[in-house]
Every structure is written in C-alpha cells, then in structure tokens.
Amino acid sequence: MSTSFDFLPSVKHREATKFLPWVMAIMVYLSALAASGSLLLHSGFDDWASSLQGRVTVQVTGEDFEEIRSQAIEIQDMLRQTPGILSARVLEKEEIIELLEPWLGEGNVTEDLPVPVMIDMETAPDVYVNLEALEIKLKQITDTVYLDDHARWLVHFYNLTYTIEYTAIGILIMIILASICIIIFGTKSSMSEHKTTIEIMHLMGAHDQMIAKAYQKRFMLYGLVGGVYGLFLAFITLYGLSHLVQNLASGLVEIPTFPYVMMSTLLIFPIMFALLAMLTARITVMRELGRMT
Amino acid sequence: MVEFRNVSMGYDKEFDVLKDISFKLEPGSMHFLTGPSGAGKTSLLKLMYLAHRPTRGELIMFGQDVAKAQRDDLPKLRRRIGVVFQDFRLLDHLSAVENVALPLRIAGGKGPQINEHVEELLSWVGLDDRMMANPSSLSGGEKQRIAIARAVIRRPDILLADEPTGNVDPEMAERLLYLFVELNKLGTTIVIATHDSSLVEKIGAPRLHLEKGKLLHIEGTKRIVSEYEAPQ
Secondary structure, eight states: OOOOOOSSOHHHHHOTTTHHHOOOOOOOOHHHHHHHHHHHHHHHHHHHHHHHOOOOOOOOSSSHHHHHHHHHHHHHHHHHHSSTEEEEEEHHHHHHHHHHHHHOOOOOOOOOOOOOOOEEEETTTTTTTHHHHHHHHTTTTTTTTTEEEEEHHHHHHHHHHHHHHHHHHHHHHHHHHHHHHHHHHHHHHHHHHHHHHHHHHHTOOOOHHHHHHHHHHHHHHHHOOOOOHHHHHHHHHHHHHHHHHEEEOOOTTTOOOOHHHHHGGHHHEEEEEEEHHHHHHHHHHHHHHHHHO | OEEEEEEEEEESSSSSSOOOOEEEOOTOOEEEEEEETTTEEEEEEEEHHSSSSSEEEEEETEEEEEEGGOOHHHHHHHHHHEEEEEHHHHHHHHHHHHHHHHHHHHHHHHSHHHHHHHHHHHHHTTTTTTTTGGGSSEEEEEEHHHHHHHTTTTSEEEEEEETTTSSOOHHHHHHHHHHHHHHHHHTTTEEOSSOOHHHHHOOOEEEEEEETEHHHEEESSSSSSSGGGOOO
C-alpha cells in the first residue's frame, strides 16, 4: 500500500484545473435543477392525480339556471341512491363562480352568463362504477347532463408530465457524462502540465497509486467544493421559482406543496460529484501512467 | 549490484546511443564515468536509474533483470538508487527542505524526524539559511547542493551523479566529494559522471570511459578512495 501526500503545486501556480471547481459548481447546479424538476413533476402529478382519484364532476347545462338547478337536485338524489357512490353534492352558485373567476377574471361572471350547475361526486375506491351506463341513466332526467371523470384529459397530462420527467432524467445523465469528459480533460491537462514532477516522483520510487492518490484527492475536493456552491445556488433558484409559480398560478391550478423531504435527496449531489471526480481522475491517471515507461 | 551484459540502448529504432556495453559494479565500489560530450554518459546513467530500459542485452540491478521487470517492481528498485541530475530536477513549488525530504516522504516517512534529518543535511551542505527558499530563487550551486542532499538523504545502495560539482566553487566541490567518499565508505556504490579530470585524479577511483556510445575500461590511479581525507 502506498502512502499519500500532495506533491502537486497549489492552484495558485497557474494550475490548468484552476477553474474546475467553478465548472463542477455549474454542473451540480444544472443537475440539481434537472433532478428537482423531475422530482417536483413526479410528486406534484402524483398528488394531484390521487386527489382526483374517484372524483367525478357532473355538469348540467342550460339557459335557465333555476331549471337546471332543479334538474341537478333530482340528479343528486338519484346519485345518492346509486350503489358505489359515496357522496354527491350540488355546488352553490357562489362556489361555481369562485371556480370560474380565476379563468374569467374577478367580477366578469355576470348574471347573464350561462353558468352550468355542477355536482361534485365521489365514488367508492373499491367499487367499479360504470360511468357510461350512469350517464345514460342520468340523461333520462335531462339530455344536457355530462359526466367528467377527468380520465380523458388526465391521460394526456400524464403523458406530458412523464415525457418532461424522462427528458429531465436524460438531461441529468448528459450533464454527468459531460462532467466526466471535463474531468478527464482536466486530469490529462494537469498531468501534462506536471509531467516533469510526475517523472521525478517516479524516479524517486513513487508508485502509480501514490500519484493517482494526489490527483484523486485534489479532484474530489474540486467536486465537493464546486458541488456545495452549485447546490446552494440551485436551492436559491428553486425557492425563487416556487414562489414565482405560486404567485402566477394562484387559484388557477392547485400547486402541490414543496416536497422538502424529497428535495433533501439533492444534498447527495455534491458527494456524488465529488466521488465521480475522484474516480474519474484516478482511472485517468492510472491509465495515463500505464502508458509511461 | 549492477551488471551490464551486452547492453545497447537508443531513443529511436534506427540509432543506438549505447552500443554493446558490458561491465559490472561490485557493491561498495566507486567509479567515475568519463567521456566527451555526446559519448552516452547521461544515457548510461538513465539506464542505471531506470528511466529507460535497454533495447538489447541484459541489465541486472540488485539481482533483477531490468528489461524483464514488471512496472510495479520499478519503484522498489528506484528507492535503492540516489540520483543527482545534471539539470538538478528540483520541484520549483517546494522549498529546499521539502525537496530534500521528498525521497523520505515517498518511502512513507512522516513526522518531525524527517525535517530534523533534512535540516541537518542541508546545514552540512551550507544551506542552513536557505532551507525554506524555493529552488527558483537559488543559484546554480545552491540548487546542485539541494539535488545532492536529496540524492543521499535516504543513504541509497547506489548513488549516480551527473556532473555533481559542475556548478559549485572548488571549496564546495571538495566538501561534496568528501560526502561521496564518506557514503562510499559506508557501503554505497557510487558512479560519478564528469568532465573534470582533476576530480578523477583527486579521488583516484576507477574510470568507465565512454567514446561514441562504446565503453573503454580504464584502470584506476594509484591513490585509493579510502585514503581521501576530509577537506580542511
């Protein structure tokens, strides 16, 4: 087993790898953003989809609000007697206006605007309710009743979310590969810069492992220091973005709560990049030294 | 200790810098390596300090054929060799003390004992006031003394010196020679490559004379190494 000590010049000596911590900081920053994007979409969509699970919206449309409301109450009574339906409730006009206002603007839902009557219905989780058959049954009361179990549009949203999520994972993999290439390039540049030093170390009896250890230690430090700064910047960015999104989307859609516990997994990024830098540097040095006399 | 058996060596396939060299160095012997510039002195030393391998022939170092040695075997062999390079080859980012301590640290030495030992040796070569200086701020002679101190700090089995007194004044040259002779008395095999015929005369050790890459054996002078006395 070879001992280890840092015989390499400090970065103050115009070291080729002087900017590597900065590069690592940027790489960790981008990786953390890509990973958090993927995590946020995953957890946000799951929360949202599960909150919609078993919920069905029944709409009754028509020009005369009083008429469609009385039809809706009749439908509500029928639904309450249908097996497998846990609850059914006709929404008040104020509640419906409240739902429409974020889309149409406050005060824009006027009396003459034809507003549908909505029934919020919940089905039992362990019972299959044939919604198509139910809709046909409800149409006996009025032709203008529609059932929306969200599944139709949710599947498109699901596809979009998962496409974005996998794209983010793809970006993360590309960043890691780019980081490996940069570390290899940095290691080779540094070895070329310190060729004489390495030769002298060899001639005095240093093992390849001793030289590799000096490099892997230095590159690990670059990864760790850069990683900590990169992650810190990523957290600031995410915090800022989450506030921005919450302000913009307020009322339009339900924003999932920021998954702090899940996001804490990002803390592993500086360590991951430090290990990546260390291993890449070691393999590169050992391979390069193996080519020497 | 060291045996060359019909060794040839070239930096490219077309031209051999050393041709069919054969000689043997007994443990504890001292030799001068002489010859005009371009005769192959430095190349011969490079073979002995394992910076190059022979193109042909056998080079036996400490009982091991260097040409057949595995890469992992070389550090162990190199740690038994002390080298004073003609161009010193000091590490500019390290201080004098750190440069001299390098072989000890490579061998796994730690702690204040190393520095104590190194400082003692640097004082002996007259550099007690330049210990923390970096080589770039030192004169040629000072660098040479650091290079010598670094080569002898681990008391190697064999010491190879390429023009070790080329940059120092006569008085310091005497002191350094005395150091080599004392090491030799302690059992270190020594090979000194030099142009300086007065040095050879003074010590009286046998000469290995090279001409155009070929070795001519020359007898040693009447004086023997053990009679050499410390300079006053």
